[in-house]
Amino acid sequence: MPLHEQDFPGALSPVAIFGPGLIGGSLAMALGRLSSAPEIRVFARNPGRAAAALGESVFCSSDPCEVARGASVVVFCTPVECMGSLARAIRDIPGPDAVVTDAGSVKEGPVRELEEIFGGRYVGAHPMAGSEQAGIEAARKDLFDGACCILTPTDVTATDALARVEKFWTGVGCRTLCLSASEHDRLVALASHLPHAVASILIETVGAEDPLALQLAGGGLRDSTRIAAGPPEMWAGIFHANRGRVVDALDQFLERAARFRGLVSQARPEEIAAFLASAKNWRDSL
Amino acid sequence: MPLHEQDFPGALSPVAIFGPGLIGGSLAMALGRLSSAPEIRVFARNPGRAAAALGESVFCSSDPCEVARGASVVVFCTPVECMGSLARAIRDIPGPDAVVTDAGSVKEGPVRELEEIFGGRYVGAHPMAGSEQAGIEAARKDLFDGACCILTPTDVTATDALARVEKFWTGVGCRTLCLSASEHDRLVALASHLPHAVASILIETVGAEDPLALQLAGGGLRDSTRIAAGPPEMWAGIFHANRGRVVDALDQFLERAARFRGLVSQARPEEIAAFLASAKNWRDSL
Numbered sequence: 295m296p297l298h299e300q301d302f303p304g305a306l307s308p309v310a311i312f313g314p315g316l317i318g319g320s321l322a323m324a325l326g327r328l329s330s331a332p333e334i335r336v337f338a339r340n341p342g343r344a345a346a347a348l349g350e351s352v353f354c355s356s357d358p359c360e361v362a363r364g365a366s367v368v369v370f371c372t373p374v375e376c377m378g379s380l381a382r383a384i385r386d387i388p389g390p391d392a393v394v395t396d397a398g399s400v401k402e403g404p405v406r407e408l409e410e411i412f413g414g415r416y417v418g419a420h421p422m423a424g425s426e427q428a429g430i431e432a433a434r435k436d437l438f439d440g441a442c443c444i445l446t447p448t449d450v451t452a453t454d455a456l457a458r459v460e461k462f463w464t465g466v467g468c469r470t471l472c473l474s475a476s477e478h479d480r481l482v483a484l485a486s487h488l489p490h491a492v493a494s495i496l497i498e499t500v501g502a503e504d505p506l507a508l509q510l511a512g513g514g515l516r517d518s519t520r521i522a523a524g525p526p527e528m529w530a531g532i533f534h535a536n537r538g539r540v541v542d543a544l545d546q547f548l549e550r551a552a553r554f555r556g557l558v559s560q561a562r563p564e565e566i567a568a569f570l571a572s573a574k575n576w577r578d579s580l
Numbered sequence: 581m582p583l584h585e586q587d588f589p590g591a592l593s594p595v596a597i598f599g600p601g602l603i604g605g606s607l608a609m610a611l612g613r614l615s616s617a618p619e620i621r622v623f624a625r626n627p628g629r630a631a632a633a634l635g636e637s638v639f640c641s642s643d644p645c646e647v648a649r650g651a652s653v654v655v656f657c658t659p660v661e662c663m664g665s666l667a668r669a670i671r672d673i674p675g676p677d678a679v680v681t682d683a684g685s686v687k688e689g690p691v692r693e694l695e696e697i698f699g700g701r702y703v704g705a706h707p708m709a710g711s712e713q714a715g716i717e718a719a720r721k722d723l724f725d726g727a728c729c730i731l732t733p734t735d736v737t738a739t740d741a742l743a744r745v746e747k748f749w750t751g752v753g754c755r756t757l758c759l760s761a762s763e764h765d766r767l768v769a770l771a772s773h774l775p776h777a778v779a780s781i782l783i784e785t786v787g788a789e790d791p792l793a794l795q796l797a798g799g800g801l802r803d804s805t806r807i808a809a810g811p812p813e814m815w816a817g818i819f820h821a822n823r824g825r826v827v828d829a830l831d832q833f834l835e836r837a838a839r840f841r842g843l844v845s846q847a848r849p850e851e852i853a854a855f856l857a858s859a860k861n862w863r864d865s866l
Contacts (some may be wrong), residue, residue, distance in 0.1 A: 335614070358740055422798040442796050476778070484786045484793040489801045492782050494859035499833045500770045507770040508866055510728050510757070512708040514807040515775045515866070521800040522856075522863045530853035537844050544841045547785045554781055555830045556796030558823050567816035570808075573780035576787030577808045580794055580801070 307332035309462075310365035310388070312358065312380055317397045317423060318371030321431030322348050324466035327435050337361040337380075347430040351401040354425060358516055362387040367462055370396035373531050378407045385411050393455045395419045395462065399482065401446045401475035401537040414452035417459040420444045420482070421468050428525040436467070443468035444482075446475040465484070483539035488547060491540065493522040593618035595748075596651035596674070598644065599664055600630040602710060603683045604657030605719030608634050610752035613721050623647040627863035633716040636639035648673040653748055654696070659817050664693045671697050679741045681705045681748065685768065686821040687732045700738035703745040704761060706768070707754050708732045714811040722753070723790035729754035730768075732761040749759075774833060776815055777826065781810040 309325055311318045314336050322334050334352045338344035341354035348354065355361050362368060362384040370377045377396060388394070394416040397406045405418040423441035425432060443463040447456050460470050473481070496520040500507050508515075531570070533540050557565045595611055597604045598722045599741040600622050608620050612635070616817065621640045624630035627640035641647050648654060648670040656663045663682060674680070684690045691704040692809050709727035711718060729749040733742050746756050759767070783805040786793050794801075 305736045332682045354721050358865045367756065380822045394619070409748050422796055424798060424800070426590070441798065444796065473733075481790060481793045481796055484789055485796045485801055486798065489782060490842075491840060492778060492837075493800075493804050494856050495833060495837045496775060496778050497863045498855065498859040499836050501859075501865070502836075503770055503829075503832050504767060505862075505865075507767045508862065510708055510730065510767055511866065512710060512727065514710070514779075515771055518775045519866070520803050522859045524856075524860070526853045526856035526860055529856050530849045533844050533852050534847060534849040540585065541841060541845045543785070543789075544837070544844070546635050546789050547781060548837060548841070549839070550785050550788075551778075551781045551830065551834060554777060555827060555834070558777075558819050559827045561820065561823060563820040566819050567812045568783065570780050570810075570812035570815050573784040573787075573808045574810070574812055575780060576791075576794065577783045577805050579787070579791075580783075580797065580805070 295413045297493045307367075308335055309333070309367045309369065310337070310361045312337040312361070312368070312370045313376070314338045314348070314354070314370030314430045314433075315371060316428055316430070316432050316437070317326065317421070318369070319344070319347060319430035320435065320437035321369060321371060321397070321466060322352055323433055324438055326339050326451050328465075332366075334359045336437065344430055346431065348378055358384050358555065359387050364389065367390055367458075368392060368394045369462075370394075370398070370404075371553040374400050374404050374535050375531050377537075378406050378411075381411045383579075388502055393417065393458045393462075393546035395423055399532045401478045403535055405446055405448065405475040409448060409450055414450050415455045417451055417456050418446035418478075419459065419463060420446075420478065421463065421488070422470075424484075424524075426521050426523040428528065438463075439467040441468050443470045444478050445472045446470060446478050448475070479536050479539045480542075483536055483543040484546075487532060487536060487540050488543040490524065491533070491544060492547065493519045494529075497522045548569050582613040592653050593653075593831070594621055594654065595619070595653045596621045596623070596647050598647070598654070598656045598715045600624045600634070600640070600719075600721070601657060602714055602716070602718050603707070604655070605633060605716035606709075606721065606723035606731060607655060607657060607683070608638055609719055609721035610724055613639065614751075618653075620700030621647045629769045630716055636731065642679040644670050645673050650675065651678055653744075654678055654680045655748075656680075656684070656690075659814055660684040660686050660690050660821050661817050663690050664697075667694055667697045679703065679744045679748075681862045683707055685772065685818045687730075687764045689821055691732055691734065691761040695734060695736055700736050701741045703737055703742050704732035704764075705745065705749055706732075706764065707749065708768075709754075710810075713809075714814065721848070724749075725753040727754050729756045730764050731756050731758045732764050733758060734761070752797060765822050765825045766828075768830075768835065769822055772820060773822060773826050774829040776807050776810065777819070778833065780815075781809045795798070
């Protein structure tokens with residue numbers, strides 16, 4: 295997906311990225327590959343590690359105000375529970391023309407918190423890209439290519455801020471979709487949080503019941519539990535932040551799991567096949 | 581994984597394969613790549629389709645007796661529920677020196693049934709290889725390379741039959757492991773049948789609750805539900821044949837799922853993180 299400098303007019307430079315993990319690091323790399331790359335500034339608790347991964351064209355610092363100063367775009371890529379305090383620390387630093395966005399996996403809480411701080415120039419975002427790996431060492435310049443980035447504007451959002459933030463995310467390779475924060479949280483509970491919970495419960499069950507089963511496993515168990523290798527603390531934060539929706543999604547899953555268990559225990563192979571055929575239909579449509 | 585003709589001395593030729601699906605077709609291809617390949621005979625309801633996929637060096641027929649005549653090794657690769665009737669149809673055809681094996685995903689029932697027919701020269705087997713694809717068109721000559729093939733000898737099994745069947749499966753690329761049929765069925769319920777059930781229940785939940793969630797999905801949902809695209813009829817047969825063990829495995833999964841749901845709904849992020857860390861440990865050990 296070729297990127298062009300016109301996706302990043304002068305008004306979007308410099309870009310200040312808070313939190314150089316997998317997402318923040320990949321964002322810096324995706325910006326850095328632009329033929330006319332914007333100035334990139336990164337806030338990191340360990341700026342040496344970030345600088346080693348990102349190269350010397352990227353300014354890395356552990357001082358949030360130094361990073362935010364003069365920024366045209368501010369992007370929060372930290373865990374959701376850290377965004378509020380960082381945002382309060384820099385609230386008056388970016389100029390009035392700066393736009394603010396984030397990459398949090400949950401939106402209702404962060405949108406309320408960041409909009410209260412930055413007003414209409416903040417636009418919530420969630421690029422649906424990631425991997426079971428964590429940290430800047432796993433960052434990749436093509437992580438966002440073709441990924442769906444959900445934007446969550448509100449009644450308060452300024453029209454031009456939405457346009458600029460949308461241009462920012464499409465510029466690094468995403469396609470965008472606007473949803474309310476509440477709708478976002480319900481949908482990602484199904485599309486992302488539930489699969490992670492299920493993969494973790496599955497591999498925990500197999501390993502704890504009999505580790506020998508892990509040795510017999512083929513590609514099926516391997517693929518279906520890949521995401522369970524993701525960072526536990528980060529995922530615990532996501533489940534906690536979106537717990538109402540996650541519990542709803544788990545209940546919807548558990549209801550069908552109980553039905554499937556009933557079909558197997560009652561020896562109803564035709565109905566098992568019909569259940570599996572419906573599931574296959576959904577999977578084939580992915 | 582290089583194969584050598586000494587893996588297939590004259591005593592293992594010709595090989596009669598019943599059922600040219602993904603497994604039977606891949607087996608014919610794996611045998612065909614040997615520098616001195618054995619004679620291969622395949623029973624197929626549609627011999628023209630099998631011959632088109634396997635090439636003219638493989639004899640394909642819809643007459644089970646014609647395929648079994650003179651065979652040194654007979655391998656049943658049909659769905660488990662079809663093995664008994666085919667085995668009865670050819671019971672007196674292979675000579676007294678022939679060995680018989682199978683590739684069924686469930687072992688207690690087939691082992692009882694096939695051992696009753698063929699006695700000590702039958703050795704149950706289950707190569708843990710497959711894919712969400714089905715049919716001979718998905719067959720690959722390297723499907724078994726490095727896969728674990730479980731053998732299920734009994735008190736009745738002849739020692740030399742076990743040695744020859746083990747050599748047969750290692751010859752096509754597998755590593756082997758001997759377990760009782762009952763132990764096999766318990767372990768594959770965890771390692772293979774439970775993951776398939778969970779993947780199917782997961783994608784059915786996401787699709788049925790909101791198809792829009794499928795459009796947002798990243799690689800996580802995609803990977804964790806890949807196996808749910810497998811053939812519904814075949815999998816319904818497997819779940820039905822192993823239903824006691826599958827229900828046990830589902831109950832073990834559902835118990836942990838209920839615990840995880842409780843941690844999320846009771847807002848206990850430290851315990852969620854501990855659960856996820858344990859799951860990650862098992863996954864990292866795969």
